Amino acid sequence: MEYKSGKAKPRLADEVQLCAQALCLEEAFGVSIPEGYIYHAASHKRREVAFTPQLRRAVLEARDGVRELQRTQVLPPPAADERCQFCSLQDECEPFAPRDFPRSFDPFSTKLEEA
Numbered sequence: 001m002e003y004k005s006g007k008a009k010p011r012l013a014d015e016v017q018l019c020a021q022a023l024c025l026e027e028a029f030g031v032s033i034p035e036g037y038i039y040h041a042a043s044h045k046r047r048e049v050a051f052t053p054q055l056r057r058a059v060l061e062a063r064d065g066v067r068e069l070q071r072t073q074v075l076p077p078p079a080a081d082e083r084c085q086f087c088s089l090q091d092e093c094e095p096f097a098p099r100d101f102p103r104s105f106d107p108f109s110t111k112l113e114e115a
């Protein structure tokens with residue numbers, strides 16, 4: 001069970017986080033965990049998250065991405081969008097601090113950049 005302070009809002013990142021915790025527990029205790037739950041305190045709602053093969057694969061891809069960051073020692077730019085609003089790392093990350101961003105960068109935009 002993962003607790004979130006906000007309202008119920010399905011987000012893949014939350015599901016990947018929960019599934020990652022389950023994978024760690026599965027490995028540590030030699031058990032199988034088919035699903036977990038996310039409780040949204042603001043809306044008093046709990047939703048089930050099935051740990052599908054696709055979600056488990058997303059966790060492993062995220063793990064690989066983190067390992068690549070560790071290997072290259074190159075940090076990506078901060079998200080600097082609505083995701084930062086409730087992020088516990090905001091003080092350390094300083095997502096809106098001036099950096100060497102392109103002139104078109106708008107730190108107050110709430111839209112994700114297109115790839």
Ligand code: SF4
Nearest residue numbers: 078079084087090093
């Ligand atoms: S504050 Fe930093 S770590 Fe948190 S969501 Fe924003 S960019 Fe990501």
